[in-house]
Amino acid sequence: MIVIGAGLGGLALANGLRGTGVDVAVYERDASPAIRGQGYRLHLGDLGIDALASVLAPERWAAFLAAAHTPKPRFVRLDPALRVLEEHDFGGRHLSVDRQELRDTLLADVKGLVTYGKRLIAFEAEAGHVTACFDDGTTATGDVLVGADGVGSAVRRQHLPHARVVGTGLTQLYGKIPRESAEDLDHVFSAVTGPRHRVVGIALTRDYATFSFSARAEDLPPEPHLLRSLVMEMTYGWHPRIRQMITEWYDVFPLALRTSVPIAPWDTTRVTLLGDAAHAMSPAGGAGANLALRDAAGLAAALAGDRPLIAELRSYEREMIDSGFAAVRASAADGARILGQDPLPAGHEADPVT
Template identity: 90%
Template sequence: MKVIVIGAGLGGLALANGLRGTGVDVAVYERDASPVTRGQGYRLHLGDVGIDALASVLAPERSAAFLAAAHTPTPRFVRLDPALRVLEERDFGGRHLSVDRQELRDALLADVKGLVTYGRRLTAFQAEGEQVIARFDDGTTATGEVLVGADGAGSAVRRQYLPHARVVGTGLTQLYGKIPREPAEDLDHVFSAVTGPCHRVVGIAHTRDYATLSFSARTKDLPPEPHLLRSLVMEMTSGWHPRIRRMLADWREIFPLALRTSVPIAPWDTTRVTLLGDAAHTMSPAGGAGANLALRDAASLAAALAGGRPLIPELRSYEREMLRSGFAAVRACAADGARILGQDPLPAGDEAEPVA
């Protein structure tokens, strides 16, 4: 069996790793020209779900080395006001790691480099009997028995396969950047949020080598010109604690990202085309769950494809659980996003079971 994976992000690469050496042929196609073409973020949170999934798909020695080098924050969420008075604390159980996104991607790419083709943007696919043909913008095609959309929130696979599935804006834009660890050393938690008026939020989280600093605000309150963002953030945080102001003054490598979310839908009739990660269930970053679920989807799908059991029942079982857990996380992250970040309410979806 050959599996075509569209997208070489975390989920697509994790799936390729999980299938490597199982007897399943896998080919990954990525629209970007290289793995470092565009900035996609810095620090990621991994909990038990992501850690276990990563360990199941990577070679044991590579998984052990990567996880051992990751940063372990205090397992707590802390929310503070602009004077740095604690408003809320929440302790977490289980394991929690903070990792650099590019380092994680490098670890996932190391053993499957030869399976990835860059610079291929999917334009369409079609099913013919027991095969699926993927068509790319350079005129080339790829044929396999299964096509997996691992191509993120803007998934081309989802747009054709499930045109009724919606990904909507949250009304928020988040600015991501880095600061040195030292100014925020005592805020080394899974996540710290400094919440001010009008749902303007400074987020802080550490990695081994740096801390990330994010700023969230209503999109309408931020200018479209990137060079004005830093000065506007300084204006919006006027009067905040001097430590926060110093962190913002040290802010570097900043880029904006409009926050989006999927609207939950009902399970679809299973075919040889399927989805994983953000292509299926994009969610607010408020819950820190997106990377974890993409990795779990990949590990679960690899087990379904490599087990040698009848294909469609295995894919159906994978999809039902992926959608159940994925949309549960979408709803939970939307609730946290509304409470902490002030994002728009999650629109009502259609989650009724399809009629047989």
């Protein structure tokens, strides 16, 4: 089996297939696992926790769980004066983890299966197998090809050319602040919402707190050196604590937020998708990493099943499509309400692929 992409979903899938008799080869376009920033804190709820526990070796899972941070299970929205506007108690289990630590954990037992510097340019599907073609002229052949290559998926572009990924109209600035600056805001997520949908997001991990700022893309310049001063201008008159956090902000980078547009189920073949390659979404719902891990665990179970391969893949895809696109819609609704995200465009859900 060929997996394109060594992000969270692709590595979780490789872990889930260890010892099942399924041969796995993972191909990653980056030259190494540390060549670019992947973001900071991730939230895992029941769905992601169960999926991660199911794919990791027991001792690896125990070590990861012991090092993870457990926030209070609630979402809190405040105004710029830090008065509480709404609170939601989620219940259940929640972990706040560092993305790189999670990726390192997922890589530890499967690093020998990953080849770096392999950018997919096309695939060729024939009876009984699929061949991946890379930009260095090499190829790889397997009985299944999995696109775990993120929001810009090369696999999706060829496999589902009618599937769209669109901008949300928002840019989010991600960074860190010292943990002690936000100790009393130790929730799953705290959002400080101001005029014109300008939003500060705060969440703690074991070692630091993430601090994000989102606004309409047209309000934020592309020049990184201007971002901090502009955020200070946009938060003029906000509570002094927020202003102080901005002065402590470090390792800041901008990200244009994008989302998939839901489509109808497609015919199942030996090419499939997982995670953001299938259903990228606004971060407003905090569901992306959880769904990628759930997809990986579900696909691992399907590939190790005893039914005919296409039947197993079809069962996996129906669940992945239904729950993935439901989360896309829910995240878009939350993104519109809290962040000022553009409405989700109409898709092609009434036009299934036949």
